[in-house]
Amino acid sequence: MGLAGQEHKKPSQLSGGQMQRVAIARALVNDPDIVLADEPTGALDTETSIQVMDILQEVSKDRLVVMVTHNPELAKQYATRIVNIRDGRIQSDTNPPENRREEEQMPVHRNMGRASMSFFTALSLSGNNLRTKKARTLLVSFAGSIGIIGIALILALSSGANRFIQTQESETLSLYPLQIEKTGYDLTSLMQNTSGSVFGGKSGDTYTDKVGVEEAANRLLTEVSTNDLGSLKTFLDSDSSGIQEYVNAIEYSYGITPQIYSLDGDAAEQMNPNHMFDSISSGSMDITGMMTGSLGMDFFSGLPRSEELYMDSYDLKAGHWPEKDTDLVLVLNSEGKVSDILLYAVGLRDKKELEQRIQDFADGKESGKTAVGSSSSGDGAVYSYDDFLGRSFRLVNSCDYYTYDDTYGVWTDHSSDQDFVQKLVKNGKKLTITGIVQPKEGTLAEVLETGIAYSPSLEQDLIRSAAQSDVVKDQLKKPEINVLTGKKFSDEKASSDMDLSKLFSVDENVLQKVFSSNAESVSPESLNMDQILGNLNLQNLDFSSLNLENSLDASSFQNALSGLEGLDLENLLSKVKIQATGEQLQNLFTEAAKGYLESASGNPSTDYTRLGSTFAEYLQTEDGKNAVQSEMQKILDANKENLVTRDDVVQMAMDIFSGYSAYIQEHPTDNPLSSEAFRNWLASSEAEGTVSAAFSIITDKLSRITVTQEQASSMAGTLQQGYDAWASQNGAPELSKVPDSFAAYLQSGDAQKLLLNAAGQMIDTSQLQSALTDTLESTVSTLIQAVTTQIGNAITSAMTGMAGQLEQALVSAMNQTV
Template sequence: MLQLINVCKSYTTADFTQTALDHVSVAFRDNEFVAVLGPSGSGKTTMLNIIGGLDHYDDGNLLIDGVSTSEYKDRDWDAYRNNRIGFVFQAYNLIPHQTILENVELALTLSGVSRAERRQRAVEALGRVGLAEHVSKKPSQLSGGQMQRVAIARALINDPEILLADEPTGALDSKTSVQIMDLLTEIADDRLVIMVTHNPELAQRYATRIVTLADGVIRDDTRPFDPAAENSPRRTAKQARRTSMSFLTALSLSFKNLLTKKGRTLMTAFAGSIGIIGIAAILSLANGVNSYIANVEEETLSEYPLQIQDQGFDMTSMMGLGSGAEGSSAEKAQDDAPDDDSGKPVHESKMIASTFDSIGSNDLASLKGYFDSGESGVESYVSSIEYGYNVTPQIFSSDTSGTVHQVNPDKSFASIGLGSSTASNGIMSSMMSTNIFYKLPDNMGMVEGQYDVMAGHWPENYDEIVLVLTPGGSVSDFMLYSMGLRDHAELESMVRAFANEEAVNAPSDSLSFSYDDLMSVTFKLVNAADFYQRDNEYGVWKDKSSDDAYMRNLVDNGETLKIAGVVKPKEGAKIASLQTGLYYPSSLVNHLIDQAGNTQIVQDQKANPATNVITGKSFADEESNQKNGNGFDMSSLFTIDGQKLQSA
């Protein structure tokens, strides 16, 4: 049973409001053929749409089998339309690219019925409306009456309790209209049929009840129904069918729909592809540029990392020295004096003071503790944090047949004031260094991608080093002297001639070597603590580094360092982190630290922290003598090579 109670519906456009239904109350029996008559604009179609759930009322109520729909949600209306309502439209609303069988099947497709069952039921429904022989035709191959029959068959396929027909004969001739009306009359034998029409003759002839509307109000009802007065049996509602569709079915319908308009589909796909490709190209370009910039930044910082030393020096402080650009406060004060320069004092310019004021000391131990605590958050901004220790591997040439030659730290140019050994300060030492040995970074991932391994491999053990060539694949002659591939006496001769302001005879030949030749070179590693020997008579440790026989024995028995690989920067590499030279792993430094910790001289010094075990004096006395000027030793101004003197 269907009942409308004081239903109101209006449509507002701008400041104009049109009332379609004005407090309409009407009830329908479960089994009757109702014709709704009225002029255009009287509210017939609006009432039909509200009954079918296609539109919602503003006020009042719609009862379905005594149940109010005022609290219905969208899913409730969907279930109502799918299970209890069948629609027959004046315009047919058939899908043109599908056959009439597929059009009728569509309602069952949305209900999740299997393919075989929905085809069988669709054929039966078309047979019922007299179209069993036309199941394979498209709507465009049918007449108007036949298309309306297809619409009726589609409305009946779900066996609805209520059939709503909006002007089903409006576009048909009189003969076809009679056929459609006969079919609706037959259908009305076992269900409620509500038909909107403008033709009063058809209504009078076929309908069992006529409801007349005018200006949104029911003006006449030939057979009104009062549910409270008539105790007609209530129909039991069918179990609701869920609305569903399989993914493959949806995909098939979508594909068929695309094929119906191939030109439009291709043009849309082409235009969409251009847009997608354009956006993808822009995003790719942006990501590529960002990646390139990030890569350049990372590679640049890998070659020029941010370094924090125990003493920092502001190089910019030297730029203004002697320029007079800033001047002292006294000089500025004099600028305001009269132009008469007679008797004007000459003021001091703080050049040295400004230079040393820019040197600051850093507490590296506290900084390391702060980084290791994890509280700094610096890890997200850096690729690697590495710590350097004041440990310089003492490396010698393996060939001790002549003189003992130390290659790290390099002392080749010590006689002319160059080399790491000429300066005790870390800053000055790094600026004046002539070393060719360097430590590899701990994070080798940043480095290995920048180089091609020409022979061998990167160091894997503490006693392995790697030779880094120039981008052109060459090696400097200075490295050849250090490696023993050129006669080191030749270098010493040139340095001596330069120091004596004599003509320097530099070799003009150019040598070539294979990778095997380079990798055949070995070096000797000596622990710095072994340079000292205990003097039991005086209870001190004596430096034996000037004793040639002692040093030759020390080098001969030292650990062997071998070149494990030869690498050079990749072709076209923008930045190379490592300069040309020989690189040892950080594990070598750790090895030397562990080794030194077990030596006797270190154990003695740790046991007597206040006394210098080399001089036998307390550190306090030595510091006091230096402050009082008593610590100056004339021997520090020059050195004497006893063996050279004896041979002369």
């Protein structure tokens, strides 16, 4: 092309002829069959034009060259065929086709085959094209990538937004799932203020010159609804419901609470439901309730049946997830911690120390100053996973608490019988902690409660066991009769003042123990005999008010000897002249009691040091339970007007939520119906007065439940008669032998020496001995008050009148029990 030495020049540096030759070279480099040249000599001088035409003439030797030009001289000089065209029409042709038809052969039509190219050829040509046209390749690639990336971004954003929305919905519903219960009511109706709407809004009519009525109670009671959960479950489980595509999972709660115990040697303690601090209280403050609300006393909870709800949100730190119904898993919080209360429950800390601290706190002592459960109260210890893995508990089926009583034809609950429960616990199913889990970082919805979780198969096993138990089968055979009481359900419902099933979901067993007027709900095991008997102490006798010159006041000697009643000490002491102080008599009676009890302990039938334990044993028998139930029924029937009614509970709830509504108005929140907002209110100073005032409706009524002296005497007399009959058959100390055994003791040398040394010149020993013996023999039939006195520490029937003290103790015990 004559361009040697010009390769370093840029296009703008080339001459017109050089650029024409470059164009020819670009056309020839692809080795075409036809070369089309449009004005190749245009804008060129004559010499350069000749050079270009010489190149084209050389090229035309092996391929067709078609040149368009306005220079006829060049055409005539180089072309072998010239076609003149004007305005798109052919004017002349130096070699028209007609002149060659005779020379040409007729065309033969045949199938030339399908054009094809091998994959390797196509690939090599494509690669060659990409290499030779790099700029175009990069530009096309960049433009294409912009489109592809844009489409990908749109798809990713759309998919990500949908996934984010679904995640938020799932996590929100996990925290606040849609719950359908048997009974429901409109919570907002309780929170409406006097303006007629929630949280200060306005609705309805406004009165300026008249007094309107806010139908709060009517709205609350009329908006209570009852759901048919059985039919709903059948529908949800059917294929026709179509609910599955709209939910992650459907969980059913049957209100089952596994009875789980810890077994330490021979000592069994119930962990679920937790009763660690039931006996601790102080004044009007219920420490157990406070502990439950603020620290969380429920350690056990069930895993959801659907693993999709929690499996992806928790990391398995040690062990494995429950594989059997006996496997438990320890659930940590997001910081990898558990409550210190749980440590006491599982035995990693001494529970007695916690109980003492709580009792000190309840009593206002200095040692309880640091709140239990706070970071400053513990030892700051960190435990390894191995400290928890392998720890075991025992499961007791609730139906195993009941045994059939052939005498009365009812099933008896032994859940308060420690010996009976301990046997069940030892033979119970063993539950073991086999895994430890913790919420993953960034998890917003913690589905599992911190503590110990059991497998959902455990609940199913309990349901199957209950269905196969004798007590449940008996109840199913008698649908109209309560097999626990032997009465018809209709009769029990008619006689009961409490019917909260249409308003609240409550623990019926606890409610019966507190409010029910049925005697069957009062269990003899609930009477703390050790505590009652321990309340009587001879050191507490007060003789300072006695005028021994004239007569003795029998009411001042109420703690002399447990089990004796009605002794006329005034008549007894009137037979002798006594010149003694109250302190001297107290010492005399104390020494006489000790001597008598030591002397009588040699004979099992008069060993009254065992009277407290034997009487408590009697109360565990069926005869003892029935006696207590019968007398308690009489007492409760006499106090029907003071029993808590459904209206009282409704009023209490309305007062509480009215206070909560006022609090929400002063402290607005995004979700006023959330449990967190309600807990914040309970922790506030405003809630304390509101809740106390609301509960005063119930406490005032309960405080008016009284036990008359006749009722106390009737109960004590019934229990004494039953105990005497039982004691004679079981080798227990008999109250009927007190007069004879005491008379024999007074004849002993020790008693004579004691009386002589104590009385001296002030007491006629022979007359006193005769008077004591005669009085004891005449009052044997009046020995009562065993349930409320410390019989084993009594002195003698001649030294005290016990009726008043025993009645007082009985009233106290019954008030505590009720």
